[in-house]
Each structure stands twice: as C-alpha cells, then as structure tokens.
Amino acid sequence: MAVTRTAEHEELNRLLQQAGRSDQQAFAELYRRTSSKLFGVCLRMLHDRGAAEEVLQEIYITVWNRAASFDEAKASAITWLTTLSRNKAIDRLRQHREELPDDPRTLDEAVDEQPSPAAQAQTSQEHRRLTDCLDALEPQQRSSVREAFFSGATYNELATRCQVPLGTMKSWIRRSLMQLRTCLDS
Amino acid sequence: MNTPADEGNHNLRYAEYVLGVLDADARAEVAHEVRTSSEAATAVALWQRRLQPLAEEITEATPAPYVWARIHDALQLDAPPQAVPRKRLWDNLALWHWLGLGASAVAVALLLVVALPRRTPPPLPTTTAVAYMASTIKQDNGTTGWTATMDLQHARMVVVPAAPATLAQGRAPELWLIPAGQKPIAVGMISRDQPTTLALAPALLAQLGPTAALAVSVEPPGGSPTGQPTGPVIAKGTIGAAPETGGDKVAGNARKSTERPRV
Structure with a gap:
C-alpha cells in the first residue's frame, strides 16, 4: 500500500x-x-x-x-x-x-464522523498521526477544528453554527491549533 | 518589540489561514505576507504539512466531462479534449447498424442497458458525472426523425435514423446544436438510412446540456455553404441526460444554485 x-x-x-x-x-x-x-x-x-x-x-x-x-x-x-x-x-x-x-445544522450533525476503519486503512501515515493528535483534543474542540477544515467557515460562522460566543470559538480553535502543533512536532 | 506570546499569536495567524477560519480581509493580509515574506511562506507551508492530511478523508466526486472541455477551451490547448479513448461496446459499429434497423428511443435505451454493466474500468464509488446525454429529434408531424446519443466521456455523438421524411433529390440532412439564445452551431451531416457517428469538438461539448437543442435542416449534400442553416428545419429535439447512466443528477440540475447536495 x-x-x-x-x-x-x-x-x-x-x-x-x-x-x-x-x-x-x-x-x-x-x-x-x-x-x-x-x-x-x-x-x-x-x-x-x-x-x-x-x-x-x-x-x-x-x-x-x-x-x-x-x-x-x-x-x-x-x-x-x-x-x-x-x-x-x-x-x-x-x-x-x-x-x-443559513445553515441550521448543529455541529454534531455537521461534523463528519471519523473515517471508517476501511477508509482509515487507505490513508497515509501522516493522516493517522494527525488523527491521533486530534483524538487527544476535547471532543467539542476536535469537532470545531474538523468542521473548520472541511467547511472553510469563518470564526463567526462557526460560532453561529455551534451557538457559542465568538470568543469561545476562537479560544477553542486557537488552543486546539497550539495543542496540535505540540503533538505533531514532538 | 515582540514578546514570545506575540510570536506565538502571529504564528497562529498562519495556522488560522491554513485552517481557513479567517475572514476575507485577514485572509488577504496573510496571503499578501506569504507572497512577500519568505518567513511567512515557510510558516504557512509548515502548517499546510501539519493539517493537509485531513484532506485525505474527502470523498472523491467525478466532475462532468464538460468541465474539462471548458478548461481545454479556456487555455486553447491543442491536445484532443479526451486523452485516452478506450475501445468499448460503443465502438461496435455492427451494433449501431443493427440498432438502426428499428431505431427509436427504445433502441437507445436498450443500448444503454446493454452497455452499462460493461463499463470499464468500474467507476469510483462516488462517480456522479453524467456520462451520456440523449435527444429524440422529432419532425413537425410528431414522428421521431432521429435519435441522438452523446457519449460525453469520449466526445462523440451517434445519430440513428428512425423514420425521417424523404428529402428532395440532391438535398441532405445536417445536424445543428442550438445553445439557448445563440446561433446554431454545425454538428455535421447525418444520414437518413444509417447511423452516423460524429466527433464533438470541445466548443460543442461545452454547450451540450438541457438548455440546448438539436435541429436538422435540409442542406446541399456538402452541408450549408454559409455555416448557418439555409434550408427548412425539419426536426428538433431537446437534450436530456440519458436515463440510468449511473449519474445521480442530470446536468439540468447541475447549475441550479438552489441545489445544495450534502456531500
């Protein structure tokens, strides 16, 4: 493979x-x-x-x-x-x-499930490493990062979609990004 | 003077840019930095390497063949619009002759039923492109003159006569594509008694769709001398996606902005 x-x-x-x-x-x-x-x-x-x-x-x-x-x-x-x-x-x-x-979806609906084991078997080592690091995040924060990546939505749009204040969304994502960097670069 | 916290925040902007959460203005600022500062370009590249593997999860979707035809046109490439033609049932002329015997929309439908299970290689699981389009070209009295089937993948059309009216001596039928609100484009001369295969130039391929129509006019045997129909139009037909071709949407839906398929 x-x-x-x-x-x-x-x-x-x-x-x-x-x-x-x-x-x-x-x-x-x-x-x-x-x-x-x-x-x-x-x-x-x-x-x-x-x-x-x-x-x-x-x-x-x-x-x-x-x-x-x-x-x-x-x-x-x-x-x-x-x-x-x-x-x-x-x-x-x-x-x-x-x-x-107006996207009525809540984050829980919008976010993709983790790839199936079969799909996962076809992904790269880099992808597995990244998902391992994502798995270490809080569930809500992980969902926000994934939704951001796949939808291309702005902070504002994400906050509206998840019905949280803008500041909360920013801190979720920023904290996640810092954690990801530490995890991936270690 | 930058504190370590500032630097951390600054670096985060590159991460935010790569993730895609910045608004239009902030995005444009970072894009400008990337073009003008090698440090910014390196930081962005690093974040791309970290986050881009997520893109592997995205399900593939085959674009409709006219997208390539449009790219081909826009860049004025001279390579053929389709790189690798494959030999298939479609190429079996005997089948087309046989079909011509009792040709009708039924025959075209039959062909599709016969041809589809043999499509090779098997399409990717998420193939969504329209592979074929069809048109029933009817005469003024309501009877079908010809049926046309368009193989978009291989940029060609087969026109099978059903019951075309007799033409005057020394006259021949010519097929035209008429995009909505535009002048007819010559597709080629067709026959009254046997199937005709016509190659579709990229410019033509790009116009195929439910807003375009096919028409047959009566012309001198070599075709219209002017590039536009000169004789009477004896048959017309609209273009639709051929049924049951494995596509999930007909091209007619393709450009509706109201349609928002969940993918």
Whole structure:
C-alpha cells in the first residue's frame, strides 16, 4: 500500500512538472488523475455543483499557469493541488458570503464522523498521526477544528453554527491549533 | 518589540489561514505576507504539512466531462479534449447498424442497458458525472426523425435514423446544436438510412446540456455553404441526460444554485 501510494505520488509530481514545461498531454493526464479528488474538495466546501465546477475550472487554469513554480522539495504535487483547491474554494466562499444559506445544522450533525476503519486503512501515515493528535483534543474542540477544515467557515460562522460566543470559538480553535502543533512536532 | 506570546499569536495567524477560519480581509493580509515574506511562506507551508492530511478523508466526486472541455477551451490547448479513448461496446459499429434497423428511443435505451454493466474500468464509488446525454429529434408531424446519443466521456455523438421524411433529390440532412439564445452551431451531416457517428469538438461539448437543442435542416449534400442553416428545419429535439447512466443528477440540475447536495 505504502509503495503504491508513493509511486502514485511520484507520478503526479512528474506530471505536474511536465505540465510546468507546457506539456499538454501531461496536463490532460494530471487532470484525469486528480480532478475527482479536487472536485470532491470543492463540492465539500461549496455544496453546490455549479459553483464547484466553476472553481474547479479556475483551479486547473491556475495549475496550468503556475505549474512551473511547483517545487517538489517543498510539497508533493497532491498537497500543492489540494492546497490550491482549498484556497480557491475558500476565496469563493468569502466572495459569495451573502449567498451562504443559513445553515441550521448543529455541529454534531455537521461534523463528519471519523473515517471508517476501511477508509482509515487507505490513508497515509501522516493522516493517522494527525488523527491521533486530534483524538487527544476535547471532543467539542476536535469537532470545531474538523468542521473548520472541511467547511472553510469563518470564526463567526462557526460560532453561529455551534451557538457559542465568538470568543469561545476562537479560544477553542486557537488552543486546539497550539495543542496540535505540540503533538505533531514532538 | 515582540514578546514570545506575540510570536506565538502571529504564528497562529498562519495556522488560522491554513485552517481557513479567517475572514476575507485577514485572509488577504496573510496571503499578501506569504507572497512577500519568505518567513511567512515557510510558516504557512509548515502548517499546510501539519493539517493537509485531513484532506485525505474527502470523498472523491467525478466532475462532468464538460468541465474539462471548458478548461481545454479556456487555455486553447491543442491536445484532443479526451486523452485516452478506450475501445468499448460503443465502438461496435455492427451494433449501431443493427440498432438502426428499428431505431427509436427504445433502441437507445436498450443500448444503454446493454452497455452499462460493461463499463470499464468500474467507476469510483462516488462517480456522479453524467456520462451520456440523449435527444429524440422529432419532425413537425410528431414522428421521431432521429435519435441522438452523446457519449460525453469520449466526445462523440451517434445519430440513428428512425423514420425521417424523404428529402428532395440532391438535398441532405445536417445536424445543428442550438445553445439557448445563440446561433446554431454545425454538428455535421447525418444520414437518413444509417447511423452516423460524429466527433464533438470541445466548443460543442461545452454547450451540450438541457438548455440546448438539436435541429436538422435540409442542406446541399456538402452541408450549408454559409455555416448557418439555409434550408427548412425539419426536426428538433431537446437534450436530456440519458436515463440510468449511473449519474445521480442530470446536468439540468447541475447549475441550479438552489441545489445544495450534502456531500
């Protein structure tokens, strides 16, 4: 499993580098291999197929234009691509903030359950390490961090959603981030 | 002078940026810092490495094929819109000829039933794209002239005659795609007595959808000399997602902003 994953990641690094040299075939192949993942990221945050399609289009146009700046020493291609996608999706959320629906979900409903054991078996060592550290947080704080990551919501939106004062939400998240850093860097 | 607490807080802003909780203004400030300060860029990269593994939990979703066609168009790439065509049942011309014998929407539906279980490779568990679209192109008297099935993945359309009206000597049917409120785009010449396979250029592929229509006009055998229909339009049809193609939503819902699928 680990070997396959590494090989796949190296292949994506290679494709992104080739796209950076204006190799259209490599770019098409990169799209074929990564668009489902990146579309998943967009859909998860935007909850709207049309908007997610527009953002996905923007993402790959940016990929084509910026691929030359990709440096595999700094981040793997898949990290580079998902980071870019989350940023684009969050920017879109901030631009269209007034259109956000009143989200009646409470945090308990909204937050994803932990991945199933089967799904977990397919995740990386880094992911397991991160979830171990998340597990060490208070349940409410862990939920807030996960909801923030997956929804792209602001502090304000999170506080409203969880029906806690803004200050409480900020301190939950900040404390969690500090704890995570200590746990992950140890 | 920075106290250790300030530095801690400052570093937290990079974490907050990566997590995605900052509002638009604070976000823009950090993004600016990342572009102008290598220290900020390094701090953000570190936080990305810490938090990004969570993204592995996100369920994949296959985007509709027209998204690639639009990217292809926007970047003016010259590579073909689909990188790897695969040989499948769709490529079996004998089947299309056979279908042509009694062609109708029923035949198209039958084809889909036959073709789907053989789709290879098996789709990812969360595949949601519309793979096929179909149109029944009806004549003014209400009878079906042709049926068209569009394979979006492989950017092509097969047009099967059902009971097209007889045309005057030296005239031939030409198929047009008419996006809502726009001029017709030539798709190609079709036949009255056998199935025709037409390749769909990216510009065409990008326009396929429930707001577009197909129409057949009567033209000289080589096609309209002007690039727009010159003869009478003898048949028209709307475009819909082909039934039972494994997609959960037809493209018609795709752009409704009211739709908010939980994912």
